[in-house]
Each structure stands twice: as C-alpha cells, then as structure tokens.
Amino acid sequence: MDSHHFLQTAVVFLLATVIAVPLTKRFRLGAVLGYLLAGVVIGPQLLGLVSETGGVAAISEFGVVLMLFVIGLELSPQRLWVMRRSVFGTGLLQVLASCVAIGAAAYFLVGLTGKAAAIVGGSLALSSTAFGLQILAERKEAGSAYGRQVFSILLFQDLAAIPLIAAVPLLASSNAQNFELFGVLRTVGVIVAVVAGGRYLLRPVFRFVARADSVEVFTATALLVVMGVAWLMELAGVSATLGAFLAGMLLADSEYRHELESNIEPFKGLLLGLFFISVGMSMDLSLLLHRPGLIFGLVAALLLLKGLLLWPLGRLLGGLNRSDTLRLVVLLACGGEFAFVVLRQAAEQQLIGVGQRDALVLAITLTMALTPLLVVLAAKALNVHPRKPGREFDDIDADTPRVIIAGFGRVGQIIARVLRAQGIPFVALEHSAEQVDVSRRFGSINLFFGDPGRPELLRAAQAARAEVFVLATDDPEANLRTARLVRRHYPHLKIVARARNRQHVFRLMDMGVDDPVRETFHSSLKMTRKTLEALGLSPERAADRVERFRRYDEDLLKKQALVYDDETKLIQSTRDALVDLQQLFEADAEPGAERAREKDLAEPVRPD
Structure with missing residues (x-):
C-alpha cells in the first residue's frame, strides 16, 4: 500500500468514526454500534x-488481543479463585447450555457436521463484552445485583x-488421532512454558524498565x-x-498493574x-435483500433461545428478581465480538462455508x-432512567493543588475547612449543582461543579501535579468509578477514600486503595464508648472494650476481603467472628484476665 493510499484510508476511517460514534452515543446506543455503522x-x-x-482485519484483530491482556490484568489468580462460584457456576452453565442448545439446532435442523456445529454453538453462546460492560458503565449499574451477575458471566465467556x-x-x-493428540500436547507444553517463563522474567524486566522513569519506554515494554x-x-x-491473556494474568498481582492498564x-x-469497523466493512448486506427470512430468522432464534436459557439462570442461580433478570437477559442474549474471530477462523479452516459465515x-x-435499543425499551418498561447532569460543568481555573477533593458534602466540607486553615491548596469537585450553589x-x-469521574475534569484540576486524592462522594458506584479512573491515570496519587459499608470497602481494597475510611464506623465506636460509660463502666474500661472491638473488626475486614465474592464463606466468617468476639469478652471476666487488660490499656489508643 503506497503512502497516498494509506493516508487516504486513514482519513476515511477517522472521518467515519468522528461522525458515526458521536451520533450513536448521543442516542445512547453505544460507541460499538457507531463503529459497526461506520x-x-x-x-x-x-x-x-x-x-x-483483508489488511485492515489483520491489524484490527490485535485490538482483541489487547482486550484479553487487559482482562487478564484485572484477574489475579487469587481474585479468580474468590469469584469462582459466580464465574465458574453461573458462567459455566450459561456457556454450556447455550453451546449445547445452539449446536444441537445447527446439527439436527441445519445439517452441519459435528465439528461445525460445535464451533457454531460455542461462538454463538458468547455475548458482547464490549457492549455489556459499556452499557453497564453508562447506566451506572455495574455494581447492582444484576450488573455483578452480568460481569461474572461475561468474564467466563471471555475465558x-x-x-x-x-x-x-x-x-x-x-x-x-495421533496428530490431534500431538496438537493438544503441544498446546499444553507452550502454555506451561509461557507461564513458567513469564513468572520469572516479566517482573524483573518491568523493574529494570521502571528505573528509566520514562512513560514512553514503559508503554513500549508493555x-x-x-x-x-x-x-x-x-x-x-x-x-x-491465549498468550495475551496469560501475560495479563501473570502481571495481575504486580505493582505495575494499574500503570500497565x-x-x-x-x-x-x-x-x-x-x-x-472491519467487521462492518466485511458484512454482506446483500443477504438482507436476497434472504431476509433467513437472516431475521437467525436473529430471532438466537435472541429467543439464549433469552430462554438465561432467564432460569438469573432467577434461580443468580437470585435476581424479575426486573433484574430481564435486564440481564437483554444484555446477554446478543452475539459477541469473539464470534467474529472464531467464525472467520472456521471459514479459513473450511469447517464452515463462506456463505454460512457471512x-x-x-x-x-x-x-x-x-441490544442498546432493547436496553432502552426495557428501562422504559421498568421506568428506569439514567441520571443526567442538570447543567454544563464548570471550567476549572485554579492554582496547582496539593489535594483534590471529590465530593463536597458533609465529609468533603470538613476536610476542606481543615486544609484551608492549614494553608494547603486544594481543588474540590462536586457533581450536585445545588450543593455547589449552596456552598x-x-x-x-x-x-x-463537575463529575470527578470524568478524565477531562481531572486533567483540568491538575491531578497530575497533586499529591493526595480524597474520595468523599456519597455514591458508592460513582466513588468506585472515580477510584478506578484515578488508579489508572494517576497511579502516583495517594487515595483517601470514604466507604459506605463493608462491600464498598472490599471493592475499594480490590482496586489497591489502602485502608478505606468507613463513614459511620468511628462515630459508631465513639457512641458505643459513651453508651458503656452511661451504663456504669469506667472511661478506661469502656475505651478498652471499644478498642478491642476496633482492632478485631479491622482484622476481620482484611480476612473477609479475600472471600467477599463468596456469599457462603462471607456469612460463615461473620458468624464465626461473632462467636470469637463473644469468647474474647467473656475471657475478660476470668480472674487472670486483669493483668492482660492492664497491658492492653498501656498501649496507645488510636483517636476516633
């Protein structure tokens, strides 16, 4: 391809993207649909x-490779083990049931061979990760009950x-048969070699590159x-x-995970x-004119069959109500981007015909x-509307801050007052226009006024030059979204995060946020101490009891963070903790416990 032709092609791609993607996003149909239409x-x-x-498709498939690498980065083996029940339970059943049902229909009704039916069934069982996660993020429903189930199923589908x-x-x-056995053994051997080599080579390589302190070199190394x-x-x-996914998993527990992302x-x-875009270019639209019955029949059959299989999984295994199950079905009933790769390979290997692939x-x-249209219709039927800002965000014009405060409610205001009294420069971002006007x-x-979870606003607030990022927002989902963004784009910032409850703490810790502050925990401890004093305990004894509980609960929190995705283990650990704590306080009443209490009282008590 000569340089003139290359430049012309690049201009066409960029122009089509600039026009199509904003239009589809404006109507809340997602960027992926814009790329396809372009x-x-x-x-x-x-x-x-x-x-x-052909050349465009070959280059573009590297995007799928990079997506698998990023998915691998999100999944350390420890986290995958913690999520095993939802991922390898609901996710596995969905893929197996859909694969068997679709494959059987392709074999008995369409007349495909056994191998072709297996490939078609497996590819159509997968849903679109790009569509599903994007829609959940746009509607701020990733942390909902059905959002977590959708993520678990999509995760297993990617695997x-x-x-x-x-x-x-x-x-x-x-x-x-011998060649097939040789192929399987070769695959297993290569995987073992990559895992073993990567475990001992990748981290030392990144440590060596990190010493150069160059973002460009680090990106090139990644x-x-x-x-x-x-x-x-x-x-x-x-x-x-597979190689990209394994490389991501090997680096998931490393200190460079967020910077790599x-x-x-x-x-x-x-x-x-x-x-x-390459998928849209390769679509054979003439099939819609010549064989509309076949195409629309395949669309209806796929949506209906996968929907019927997803409904009992959401209701029974997921424990979702009807409205959440409907949302899950609408998001996962479609086909997925990996099906394009599988079907293209299957046609090249002559497992299926070119006409069947098209x-x-x-x-x-x-x-x-x-899918985006069905999501909008389902939301209207359930009377669910995504939140929109009431006015344009402010233009940020401030001196270089040392601290950025996300959220200016009760918590953010107190922090700001102390910082101002100390002469520490800060910038505060608040998503509520009414709160900004009152303050x-x-x-x-x-x-x-602005959304702290918007990258352009963080850049305008000079987050790259700040030292501390305070997450004081009262919306847990917005809080998590902002924490994820800050971790990815500004890994140097020390994050001090407000947490609503234990689940919120667990998810913040999962992102690498150290010691999230539970918004009611320390005030509750102070009220407990005053209650014990009102009941006749001495101030020292009341402070001792409360301090014992604080240390015990914080230790328990760290242990539960490893199993918080497993509801059964989480409930059992809470029950065990209640028994242990009761035994701890009962031991205080024993005759020999007075000396131990005095030793504990001699230790400094953390202020509330």
Whole structure:
C-alpha cells in the first residue's frame, strides 16, 4: 500500500468514526454500534471508500488481543479463585447450555457436521463484552445485583473464548488421532512454558524498565510483552489471544498493574474500534435483500433461545428478581465480538462455508445492534432512567493543588475547612449543582461543579501535579468509578477514600486503595464508648472494650476481603467472628484476665 493510499484510508476511517460514534452515543446506543455503522457505510457494500478489507482485519484483530491482556490484568489468580462460584457456576452453565442448545439446532435442523456445529454453538453462546460492560458503565449499574451477575458471566465467556479460538485449528487438522493428540500436547507444553517463563522474567524486566522513569519506554515494554507473547504462541500454532491473556494474568498481582492498564487502554480502544469497523466493512448486506427470512430468522432464534436459557439462570442461580433478570437477559442474549474471530477462523479452516459465515456474522451484528435499543425499551418498561447532569460543568481555573477533593458534602466540607486553615491548596469537585450553589454562598473557594469521574475534569484540576486524592462522594458506584479512573491515570496519587459499608470497602481494597475510611464506623465506636460509660463502666474500661472491638473488626475486614465474592464463606466468617468476639469478652471476666487488660490499656489508643 503506497503512502497516498494509506493516508487516504486513514482519513476515511477517522472521518467515519468522528461522525458515526458521536451520533450513536448521543442516542445512547453505544460507541460499538457507531463503529459497526461506520464500517458498513465506508465498506464495499455501500460507498466503497475502502475496498481492501483483508489488511485492515489483520491489524484490527490485535485490538482483541489487547482486550484479553487487559482482562487478564484485572484477574489475579487469587481474585479468580474468590469469584469462582459466580464465574465458574453461573458462567459455566450459561456457556454450556447455550453451546449445547445452539449446536444441537445447527446439527439436527441445519445439517452441519459435528465439528461445525460445535464451533457454531460455542461462538454463538458468547455475548458482547464490549457492549455489556459499556452499557453497564453508562447506566451506572455495574455494581447492582444484576450488573455483578452480568460481569461474572461475561468474564467466563471471555475465558471460554480462548480455548474455543485455540480449538478451531485442532478440529480442522484432527483427521489423524495421533496428530490431534500431538496438537493438544503441544498446546499444553507452550502454555506451561509461557507461564513458567513469564513468572520469572516479566517482573524483573518491568523493574529494570521502571528505573528509566520514562512513560514512553514503559508503554513500549508493555506492548512488546503483549505482542511478543502473542507472536510466540502463534509460532507454536496456539491462539495469540491465549498468550495475551496469560501475560495479563501473570502481571495481575504486580505493582505495575494499574500503570500497565492506563498505558495499554488507548491502544486497546483504538484497535478495538478498528476491529468493529472491519467487521462492518466485511458484512454482506446483500443477504438482507436476497434472504431476509433467513437472516431475521437467525436473529430471532438466537435472541429467543439464549433469552430462554438465561432467564432460569438469573432467577434461580443468580437470585435476581424479575426486573433484574430481564435486564440481564437483554444484555446477554446478543452475539459477541469473539464470534467474529472464531467464525472467520472456521471459514479459513473450511469447517464452515463462506456463505454460512457471512449469514452468521450478519445475524450476530444485528443482534448486537439491537441490544442498546432493547436496553432502552426495557428501562422504559421498568421506568428506569439514567441520571443526567442538570447543567454544563464548570471550567476549572485554579492554582496547582496539593489535594483534590471529590465530593463536597458533609465529609468533603470538613476536610476542606481543615486544609484551608492549614494553608494547603486544594481543588474540590462536586457533581450536585445545588450543593455547589449552596456552598458558594458561604464563600467556598476552589469549588467547581463537575463529575470527578470524568478524565477531562481531572486533567483540568491538575491531578497530575497533586499529591493526595480524597474520595468523599456519597455514591458508592460513582466513588468506585472515580477510584478506578484515578488508579489508572494517576497511579502516583495517594487515595483517601470514604466507604459506605463493608462491600464498598472490599471493592475499594480490590482496586489497591489502602485502608478505606468507613463513614459511620468511628462515630459508631465513639457512641458505643459513651453508651458503656452511661451504663456504669469506667472511661478506661469502656475505651478498652471499644478498642478491642476496633482492632478485631479491622482484622476481620482484611480476612473477609479475600472471600467477599463468596456469599457462603462471607456469612460463615461473620458468624464465626461473632462467636470469637463473644469468647474474647467473656475471657475478660476470668480472674487472670486483669493483668492482660492492664497491658492492653498501656498501649496507645488510636483517636476516633
């Protein structure tokens, strides 16, 4: 491709993206649908502005590789083990049930071979992670009961996509049983070699690069790791996406996790956008004109079959009510982006025909395009509306702060008053316009109306130069969203976070926020101490009892943080803790306990 042709193609891609994506996002249909529509318009089916789709598809598939790397970064083996019940329970059943049902329909009703039916069933069982997580984030429902179930199922689907992609060449070349056995052994051997090598090589490499203190070199190293592992896996005849996922998991527990995410995220977003544009370009729209019954029949059958299988999973295993189950079904009934990769490989390996691939790709794309519309219709039927700001955000104009305060309610105001009295410069961001107006009447300075979870507002507030970020917002979901953003883009900031309850604390700790402050915990301890004193205990004895409980509860909190996704273990640990605490206080009444109490009282007590 000459330079003139390359520049022309790049301009067409960017122009189509700039026009299509904002339009679809304005109507709350998501960016992915915008990319698909942009690909359809500029592709050979309509305007024909870009006719060479092969090279674009090859480059764009690296976006899927980067997405698997980021997913791997989010999943340390310890976290995956903690989430095993929801991920490997509900997620596994969904994939197996959908795969068997769709595969059986393809085998008995359509007449596909056993291998082709297995590939089609597995690919159509997957849903769109890009659509699902984006819609949950936009509607601020990722932390809801159904949002957590959706995340668990999508997570297992992403894990299942890796062996499914790896299985396509094995199924295509398994005419000889010995060769199939050799292929399986080779795959296992390469995985073991990558895991063993990565465990002992990756962290020392990143420590060496980190000493250079160069963001560009660190980003280049991260891309080198992803591309290098993917290339090695491909050389060995194994899926490149599997290599990227393994590399991410190996670095999930490292101290560089958040910095890696923030560096890879822009490349992942751009290449995933290019991937969806290439899918739109490759869609055979003539099938809609010549065989509309087949295409719309496939769309209806896929949505209906997956919906019927998802409903009992949400109601019985997920424990969701009817409205939340409906939201889960609407989000997960569509096809997914990994199906495009699997079906393309299956057609190249001649497991399915090109016409069958084109029909399935078009049907999957239509189900994905319908998903945002179905979400909006379901929300209207359930009378659920996403929150919108009442006015434009303020332009932030302030001196370089040492502290950024997110949220200017009761907690944020007290922190700001102390900082101002100490002469410490700060900037406060508050998402409630009414709260900003009220506070400004009392002379509050450096307070601006805006969403602290917006990257552009954090840049305007000079977060890159600040030292401490105080999360004082009273909305747990907004709090978590902002913490995740700050961790990714400003890993140098020390985060002091307000937490609503124990679940909120667990999720903040999961992001690497040290010692979140429970908003009612210390005030409750002080009230407990006053209650004990009112009942006749001496101030020293009351303070001792409260301090014992505080230390015991904080230790318990750290232990429960490891199992908070497992409801059964969480309930059992709470019951065990109640018995242990009762035994601890009963031991105080024994004759020999007085000396131990005096020793404890001699230790300094943390102030409330």
